[in-house]
Amino acid sequence: xxxxxxxxxxxxxxxxxxxxxxxxxxxxxxxxxxxxxxxxxxxxxxxxxxxxxxxxxxxxxxxxxxxxxxxxxxxxxxxxxxxxxxxxxxxxxxxxxxxxxxxxxxxxxxxxxxxxxxxxxxxxxxxxxxxxxxxxxxxxxxxxxxxxxxxxxxxxxxxxxxxxxxxxxxxxxxxxxxxxxxxxxxxxxxxxxxxxxxxxxxxxxxxxxxxxxxxxxxxxxxxxxxxxxxxxxxxxxxxxxxxxxxxxxxxxxxxxxxxxxxxxxxxxxxxxxxxxxxxxxxxxxxxxxxxxxxxxx
Amino acid sequence: xxxxxxxxxxxxxxxxxxxxxxxxxxxxxxxxxxxxxxxxxxxxxxxxxxxxxxxxxxxxxxxxxxxxxxxxxxxxxxxxxxxxxxxxxxxxxxxxxxxxxxxxxxxxxxxxxxxxxxxxxxxxxxxxxxxxxxxxxxxxxxxxxxxxxxxxxxxxxxxxxxxxxxxxxxxxxxxxxxxxxxxxxxxxxxxxxxxxxxxxxxxxxxxxxxxxxxxxxxxxxxxxxxxxxxxxxxxxxxxxxxxxxxxxxxxxxxxxxxxxxxxxxxxxxxxxxxxxxxxxxxxx
Numbered sequence: 300x301x302x303x304x305x306x307x308x309x310x311x312x313x314x315x316x317x318x319x320x321x322x323x324x325x326x327x328x329x330x331x332x333x334x335x336x337x338x339x340x341x342x343x344x345x346x347x348x349x350x351x352x353x354x355x356x357x358x359x360x361x362x363x364x365x366x367x368x369x370x371x372x373x374x375x376x377x378x379x380x381x382x383x384x385x386x387x388x389x390x391x392x393x394x395x396x397x398x399x400x401x402x403x404x405x406x407x408x409x410x411x412x413x414x415x416x417x418x419x420x421x422x423x424x425x426x427x428x429x430x431x432x433x434x435x436x437x438x439x440x441x442x443x444x445x446x447x448x449x450x451x452x453x454x455x456x457x458x459x460x461x462x463x464x465x466x467x468x469x470x471x472x473x474x475x476x477x478x479x480x481x482x483x484x485x486x487x488x489x490x491x492x493x494x495x496x497x498x499x500x501x502x503x504x505x506x507x508x509x510x511x512x513x514x515x516x517x518x519x520x521x522x523x524x525x526x527x528x529x530x531x532x533x534x535x536x537x538x539x540x541x542x543x544x545x546x547x548x549x550x551x552x553x554x555x556x557x558x559x560x561x562x563x564x565x566x567x568x569x570x571x572x573x574x575x576x577x578x579x580x581x582x583x584x585x586x587x588x589x590x591x592x593x594x595x596x
Numbered sequence: 597x598x599x600x601x602x603x604x605x606x607x608x609x610x611x612x613x614x615x616x617x618x619x620x621x622x623x624x625x626x627x628x629x630x631x632x633x634x635x636x637x638x639x640x641x642x643x644x645x646x647x648x649x650x651x652x653x654x655x656x657x658x659x660x661x662x663x664x665x666x667x668x669x670x671x672x673x674x675x676x677x678x679x680x681x682x683x684x685x686x687x688x689x690x691x692x693x694x695x696x697x698x699x700x701x702x703x704x705x706x707x708x709x710x711x712x713x714x715x716x717x718x719x720x721x722x723x724x725x726x727x728x729x730x731x732x733x734x735x736x737x738x739x740x741x742x743x744x745x746x747x748x749x750x751x752x753x754x755x756x757x758x759x760x761x762x763x764x765x766x767x768x769x770x771x772x773x774x775x776x777x778x779x780x781x782x783x784x785x786x787x788x789x790x791x792x793x794x795x796x797x798x799x800x801x802x803x804x805x806x807x808x809x810x811x812x813x814x815x816x817x818x819x820x821x822x823x824x825x826x827x828x829x830x831x832x833x834x835x836x837x838x839x840x841x842x843x844x845x846x847x848x849x850x851x852x853x854x855x856x857x858x859x860x861x862x863x864x865x866x867x868x869x870x871x872x873x874x875x876x877x878x879x880x
Contacts, residue, residue: 304776304778304779308776308777311685311777311778311781312689312693314685315693318689319686319704322686322707322708322711322748322752323704323707325707325745326707326710326711329714329718332725332726333722333725384617385617385620386617387617388610388613388617388618389614389617389618389621391614392614392617396611396614407865407866407869409621410868411625411862411865412621412625412628413865414864415628415805415858415861416801416805416806416832416857416861417806417808417832418805418835418836419628419805419835419854419858419861420628421835421836421839422631422635422835422839422850422851423627423631426635458624461621461624465621489603489606490607491606491607492603492606492607512713515713516715518715519713519714519715519717519718520715521717521807522807522808526839546717546808550720550808550811553720553721553811553812566721567721567725570721573715573718574714578710581713585706585710589706
């Protein structure tokens with residue numbers, strides 16, 4: 300009887316260990332799979348020419364990713380520029396100032412923002428942001444803009460990133476011990492001074508990690524961006540021009556490219572770029588965040 | 597007293613800025629919800645959610661998007677069950693079988709963080725490659741597999757969070773009574789049940805709203821799939837594809853589908869909050 304229970308325990312241990320290991324291996328499998336698939340295009344062209352050329356002519360076998368990379372960077376940069384100050388101020392208020400009543404209203408609002416699917420943000424962007432840009436904003440700067448621009452994608456993406464940033468900031472800020480705040484307050488510092496000189500200064504690394512995570516989230520976002528970015532191949536010279544970020548490229552062309560092996564390989568290479576960026580960014584920032592969490596415990 | 601005045605001005609200035617920031621957040625929430633509801637309500641009708649696309653649906657004739665609703669439910673239902681089956685043991689393993697400072701647990705958590713952050717388009721592209729490798733075509737099965745892979749990290753991360761705060765004494769009490777670790781699972785599962793429930797709602801929300809991963813794996817069809825090898829339509833893709841049509845009637849259906857999707861997601865999110873609040877109150 301006892302032996303049976305122990306065997307069961309050991310068996311469960313084995314199975315669970317296998318499942319856990321499998322999930323770790325899955326990351327590797329994904330990397331290898333994407334690499335193998337993108338190998339043909341990497342053999343054909345040098346890595347440098349792939350990412351520095353702006354000639355995208357799949358039919359002629361020319362694959363220059365520069366427009367897409369620049370598009371992704373523009374959109375991501377704008378999204379962070381918009382979401383960072385809003386999220387930071389909101390998070391400071393929620394951790395340093397807010398009474399529980401306020402939190403009761405703000406948290407569900409952030410929950411909703413976090414829960415809404417990408418495609419809904421896309422719909423919102425097309426109905427609200429795009430017309431706003433083409434009717435109100437663009438006419439002050441250029442003759443005509445359809446509204447499907449870098450700016451539209453940046454705004455939509457910025458809104459999508461806010462809940463993630465706020466929750467990470469809150470996590471980081473609450474790792475600062477209460478005694479430090481009390482010491483600062485008892486010396487006569489105001490709450491904002493305490494936030495600025497104690498909390499923010501002490502959590503610089505954590506804030507950086509949070510921002511890097513948000514950047515990697517913004518870079519991979521597909522459908523919402525695809526719906527508002529305009530999808531015109533070219534390097535945007537200002538934020539009122541359309542762009543074509545990497546995820547949009549994959550989503551728009553996958554399925555069509557099956558007849559052309561090199562084209563498929565090029566799109567897999569695009570996925571590989573995303574994979575590598577997300578992997579590196581996530582590892583870096585998570586390791587920093589774990590350190591913070593540990594030092595707190 | 598000049599210093600103190602500037603101190604106070606700065607304090608007030610930043611307090612105002614914080615209020616503005618939160619106002620903007622609320623503004624965004626209200627704007628998104630209002631847009632989807634007002635535009636969707638105009639286009640909504642009973643036919644939309646009870647009928648399949650009829651002949652000439654895509655030139656604005658009769659029919660609804662029942663195919664997408666059912667397809668989404670099939671995919672989400674199956675992958676939620678599969679996801680739970682994989683993630684409960686993993687979470688249990690990380691928190692009970694492994695010691696607190698275990699190296700393996702650290703690496704595993706990092707791996708799940710990376711998978712959690714992976715964009716769904718990468719899952720989609722990778723999933724598609726795998727399917728081709730195994731000779732599968734776009735199908736319900738493909739969609740289920742990719743969505744399962746997509747939500748497992750979400751499941752694990754949020755359940756892990758709930759389990760980490762779980763009192764160790766209960767484990768010790770169970771061991772002291774002679775239970776093996778496997779038998780202690782029952783105790784743990786009961787303790788973290790609210791955590792599992794919230795994690796499930798969160799995962800369903802992500803699973804039902806994700807478009808990029810099912811685009812190439814589940815495909816799209818006008819009928820309800822009757823077997824795993826047939827393609828399946830999904831709600832987010834119903835919004836996406838119909839919105840790209842130039843015909844206003846077809847676009848209207850996209851807005852109606854967006855409304856349905858939003859209502860589902862909002863309900864999930866609200867009940868998740870409710871469960872968290874309800875049970876965290878009782879815990880103390």
